[in-house]
Amino acid sequence: MPETPLPAYVDARKAFSQNASVSGFLELKKLERTAACLADDSGRLQAELHFSTDSGGRRRIGGHLSAVVQLTCQRCLEPVAVDLDEDFDLLLVPDETAAGNLDKEYDPWICADHRIVLAELLDEQILLGMPIVSYHRQGPCAEAERLESGSDEAQESDVEKRANSPFAVLAELQKTDLKE
Numbered sequence: 001m002p003e004t005p006l007p008a009y010v011d012a013r014k015a016f017s018q019n020a021s022v023s024g025f026l027e028l029k030k031l032e033r034t035a036a037c038l039a040d041d042s043g044r045l046q047a048e049l050h051f052s053t054d055s056g057g058r059r060r061i062g063g064h065l066s067a068v069v070q071l072t073c074q075r076c077l078e079p080v081a082v083d084l085d086e087d088f089d090l091l092l093v094p095d096e097t098a099a100g101n102l103d104k105e106y107d108p109w110i111c112a113d114h115r116i117v118l119a120e121l122l123d124e125q126i127l128l129g130m131p132i133v134s135y136h137r138q139g140p141c142a143e144a145e146r147l148e149s150g151s152d153e154a155q156e157s158d159v160e161k162r163a164n165s166p167f168a169v170l171a172e173l174q175k176t177d178l179k180e
């Protein structure tokens, strides 16, 4: 694991033509939207990003991030550590219109000027990678659930929780953003 901080931004005018790669860590508290969802925003993510131009002349940002984040258990409301490990493959576009015109197989990253702000990009990727609901899988909280489970009623309320979770709402908002 590289023990260097990620740069604040990457210059799009150079990164793609040079096939640049960057890697390092970023404090979770610098990810504005992610930090708002965490029970505790201490800790770091590790990420690597690769910038390239594909055969169609499209500017691609591929990469990977990993982090252990403290979410709130939706059963007992205590913090629960969740491992995140996300790959991403984004296509750089200048605006919402260009993003809307992309084939569905591509995930856009909108960058109006030459600065690709890594905290913003990783903030979005980490949010997309977050589980819709998080529960303790071990310990007293999980034991209590095991005793209670088995009824259809419990399963139904789980589905309801999933639909109302803040992450599900976020994912929907992001989809809407891109369509506009």
Ligand SMILES: [Zn+2]
Pocket: 073, 074, 075, 076, 077, 078, 080, 135, 136, 141, 142
């Ligand atoms: Zn719990």
